[in-house]
Amino acid sequence: MDSVDIRSRWLDFFESKNSLKLSHTVVPSASLIASDPNLLLVNAGMVPFKPFFLGEVKPPYQRATSVQKCVRTLDIDEVGKTTRHASFFQMCGNFSFGDYFKEGAIALAWELLTKSISDGGYGFSEDKLWVTVYEDDDEAANIWQKQVGVPKNRIQRRGMADNFWSMGVPGPCGPCSEIYFDRGSAYGKEGGPIADEDRYLEIWNLVFMQNIRGDGGDKNSFPIVGELPAKNIDTGLGLERTAALLQGVENIYEIDTTKMVLDKASALTKVKYGKDEKSDVALRVVADHARTAMMLIGDGVTPGNEGRGYVLRRMMRRTIRNMRLLGSQDLVIGELIKSSIKAMGPQYPDLISGSERILAIAQAEEETFTQTLKSGTSIFDLAATQLKSEKSKSLSADTAFKLHDTYGFPFDLTLEMAREQGLGVDEVGFRKLMNEQRDRAKADAKAKKSGHTDLTEYRAIVDKSGTSKFVGYENISAEATITGVLVDGKSVAEANIGAEIEITLDRTPFYAEGGGQLADGGKIQLSNGAVIQVEDVQSPLPGLIVHRGSVVSGVVKSGAPVVADIDLERRLAISRAHTATHMVHKAFREALGETATQAGSENAPGRFRFDFPSTSAVPISVLNDVESRVNELLIADLQVHAQVMSQDAAKAMGAIALFGEKYGDQVRVVSVGDWAKELCGGTHVARSGQLGLVKLLSESSIGAGVRRVEALVGHDAYQYLAREHVLLNSLTEIIKGARADELPQRISELVEKMKSMEKELSAVRSAKALAATSQIANKAKKVRDINLIVEQLESEIAVDDMRSIAINLREKVKSGVVVLSTINSGKPLLVAAVSPEAIKLGIKAGDLIKIGSATLGGGGGGKDDFAQGGGVDVLAISKALTEITKLIEGKVN
Structure with missing residues (x-):
């Protein structure tokens, strides 16, 4: 069972629980770039639902299911060395927000795992499954034993560290129940998960979120201060681990989506997987990291020296270096990324459509790092050889710093290479040199x-x-x-x-x-x-x-x-911008408090930007107040003057000193009237009225907890408002009879009206196509005992309507195959419906959609009897239908 099938079975299972009134809303995977300011990247399936569990936002549904992209880097050094660690993985989850609880979660999990493959399940043998529960969770243990029928000897109890979940901070928490698969005696000793977690592999964790955690403690012991008013369910099944078991391979590196990349690395280096442990570890690192890097770039991360950009850069550099260790001296990242896109594209078609951008970013990073790697490795090898000849066991701080500062060699890579050689590194000395370097950075x-x-x-x-x-x-x-x-x-x-x-x-x-x-x-x-x-x-x-x-x-x-x-004109324009920055800085501190201290700025001719700490976006009302406050003080025409004094005197008069800046004993204080006082060595106007006008353009995030305001000043601000006025007049001309202040409402009404008309038009087209099903059915082509319909319908038919039309046609022609295409929102769409008789001949809807979507430059999938997909190339629809027809005829004949 390939990964695409595992994914679709999960979503289909939970979405289709109508008979039990447990149908779940399918929620698409969120981006790996976490919206949570406390996270660099999404590292768990529940992250997008965190506001619901915390009670910050009311969930729009009671039940949900998703397959979430995740990246974890805490165990990055273990990737490849063990067969369980991976930096990128997909977490299949089902969630209940105050709806079903332990009994429902356990029943659903057992049903999906043990239901036969032909019935849409995963087909796990019941006698191979073990479960664990929290040590005093008798309720869960009884459900497993008495209602599900798991023998008591295969239900094990574990402590808080293993079977009690929390986010590590005060908030929701609760006991867990984990499901394990016994891989057999060849993988370890008997005794269940508590005896050997290599033999007994965890595949599903059910979290029963019912308690409230207090402050303090660690993962083995923390205070439980109460019960949640509404009990929730958060579960997670590792898609990659499940794939390893269902595909009958040894580990997660050998499943379809990872092995494709590993095989490409093997082909590029001519090193066969399975040759020896050292080369196997390197190949596994390459396969994991290349796929992770591709997914990160796909979600908008670019290589950098901080935050998630550094995570990506580190992944790529480890990939490139391991390819070098395997013997490849060529530029390889492009081929590895292409294989990664091919592997994951069927699940995430946007990777295919964005492949050009992804490749460009990856290849540019490789070209930059190649030279760094070449020079840095040579320096390191010479140093390591000398150390061994001197019988020394630690690389000096000076050498590590030289590698980092002169050659751009990442310190974590130096640590990794040193460990491989059995050497240590003077980390304390290195950190000291780094701190000294920061003092010289400017x-x-x-x-x-x-x-x-x-x-x-x-x-x-x-x-x-x-x-x-x-x-x-x-x-x-x-x-x-x-x-x-x-x-x-x-x-x-x-x-x-x-x-x-x-x-x-x-x-x-x-x-x-x-x-x-x-x-x-x-x-x-x-x-x-x-x-x-x-x-x-x-x-x-x-x-x-x-x-x-x-x-x-x-x-x-x-x-x-x-x-x-x-250049006087340039100087005056820059000075106006600098004085405006001081005034905006002071106004933000008045509006938001003293935490809104400048964290960076740029004063250019006629424009400026101002950065400041904030955990959330600044409300528009606050931005308007700041802009209004500054412009009122321009009209007041305050005197701007500078004084040189001691730091103590500057502090005594309330002058602002910027964090991170260094000042001498004597400082220059620039004051705008008696209002804004700030330590500054820049140039300024003589009076605030000389600024003319300040207009805030935008406010946005530039990193975790940092916001940026961009603005115009003086003539540039006037020109901007003049253009806005012309645009406003043009709109009032176009929308007859509307005053300027009525434009937002009138435009919103027009947009809604247009959307409604588009829906009506789509409904008419769908109804027309549905009404014509008898006529389309008469066009069915007989291929042996199979009725074949391959048709392109009118454009802009909704996806759900395409599904209904295809299924309706399949019922009309009985033993048959129906493949339909349309153009929706400018992109080609394909659906396929296959009867049981055709499935027995080897014709599967998912296979048809895969080949058709690939021809269209996209992807898709589904079950054997129904599947859907699409792409980006509308000109290739005819070719896609031809390829599908050939595949069907090949199966039948």
């Missing part, structure tokens, strides 16, 4: 942005001529002397026209990028007529200001006198 970033110049070149300038005096608060132009000229990172005596240069001056009005404010632009002119167009300004060393640009005329010589002129 200067390092600026140095790189200034042309990758070695810092020693800058130090030589400072040693010879001193630092640069910034005179830009008072002046937009200044006479100065060139103290250094650099080309390609090296000091030179002169530079000619066309040269990209860096230049330092003894004094300058140019503001170097810092504190969220972008750098000034402008020109530097020499008395000999030479001109430098300044594009960027940085401060790679304290007190040294480096101007980066190009020589547009003449010859630039070190030591020459110059006149430095900033």
Whole structure:
């Protein structure tokens, strides 16, 4: 039984429980990107339903079922070494929100597991199944023994650590009952799950959520402070583990969806699976991680150095490295991702439609990491060899840091490689060096942005001529002397026209990028007529200001006198943005409290962005209040002034200091009237009225617990509102008789009306197609004893109606096969209905849909008697129907 079938049987079983009035609502898998701010990724099937269990949101249904994509990385180092750990898995779940409880959950689980395959079940032998219950849960034990009929000797009791579930924090919790499959004496000793969990493999966990957990304790003991007002059910069956048992393979790495990737890795490396344990572990890591990486990229994660981006990057790097260990030196990630898409596409068709994007992201990451891996591995191997010759057992912090800082080699990979060599790593020393590096991060970033110049070149300038005096608060132009000229990172005596240069001056009005404010632009002119167009300004060393640009005329010589002129229009636009940022910052702290402290900003000409901590989106009403408050103070035309004082004095006057920023003993405080006071080294306007107007554009999340507001200021804000006004007038012209304030309601009414008309039109088309079933049935083609109907119907027929039409036709033609197609929402749709007589000949609806959907560039599946699918290529419908017809005729003939 393949994974697609296991998945569809699960959903069909719970959805079809109408006779017992236990029909479950099928809920599609949520994205792996968790909406829960406490989670990087969805790691359990119940995560999307967590608000219902916590009582935060009323569930829209009493019963639900899903097959949820999950990623767990806590045991990433165990992946491949054991046959039970996987980073990506699918959790089949059924959930009850105050509806059925223990008796219903246990009965449903036993029915699905033991029902015959022909009747839609999984066909597990009853005498192979064992169950565990919480140590004092007599109710569950009695249901298993007296109502289900499980012998008492196959019901085992376990403690809180194994059979009591909670989220690890105060909230809902309850006892569990787990179902295990006995794989036989070849896999371990007798005695049930408490004796050997390799032989007795857990496949289903039933959580009876009935209690409330208090604070404190650990997984072995925590306080139970009460009963939930409504009892809930949360169950989870591991699809991959179930597949391993039903497919008769040794472990989860050998099931259909993982083995396909493993086989591809084996073919690429020419290393046969089963050769030896070391290569088997590497192949299993590749198969697991490549599939996980593909699923993460499919859900919108991109490789990065933080959060879920780092999880993805680590997965990909482990995949690439293990392929190298297996002997492949080629770029392989593309082929592995293609195999992963092929394996999982039938269950998640969006992987197929998004394959181009997924491949592009994966291949770009591999190309970047390949060089990192090559250089880093060489350095590590040399260090490991030297350590062994010196009979030392630990890699130094300096070596680990050099691998990380110089070669971009991940520290966790260094730890992993060291373990493989039987070596340790000075982790404490490494962390210390990392902390020191963070203190230098800003200067390092600026140095790189200034042309990758070695810092020693800058130090030589400072040693010879001193630092640069910034005179830009008072002046937009200044006479100065060139103290250094650099080309390609090296000091030179002169530079000619066309040269990209860096230049330092003894004094300058140019503001170097810092504190969220972008750098000034402008020109530097020499008395000999030479001109430098300044594009960027940085401060790679304290007190040294480096101007980066190009020589547009003449010859630039070190030591020459110059006149430095900033671009005044750019400076004023940036200054307006910076002052606006201070004001918005203060207004948010008033509205949301002092926790809304700036966590980052960028002040650009005419626009700015402001980041701040918040666990949830800021209500529109608050955004409106902040915008209104700031603009009222623009009208008040408050004086903006700066003062230099001690830090203690700044604190005493209530000035805001930004978290993470470093300040000297003397600080510069910028005040907007007596209202907003903030430590800042940037440039600002003289009065708040010079901002003109501030318009907040958007508020969004940029990471866990961090929000970003983007806004316009001055002329840019005016132009934006002017465009909005023109658009508003255009809409009032289009929607005759509507005032501007009536537009939202009128447009909403029109949209609803259009939706209603589309539904009516779809219903008419469906009714027309259904009415024509007799006519379509007359077109049935006789192939031996099978009546065959393969037809393309009118467009925009709903999926449910297509199902009804197909089943209706199958009943009309009796022994037959019905395959119908239509175009719905611009995409091709296929359904297939097959009679019992045709199924006996080997014609299965799921097989027909698979080949048809693949031709359409999509996927699908279902049961033997009915299946549905689709794709993206509407031009391939005719070809898809032809391929399906060939398959049917091949089976019959």
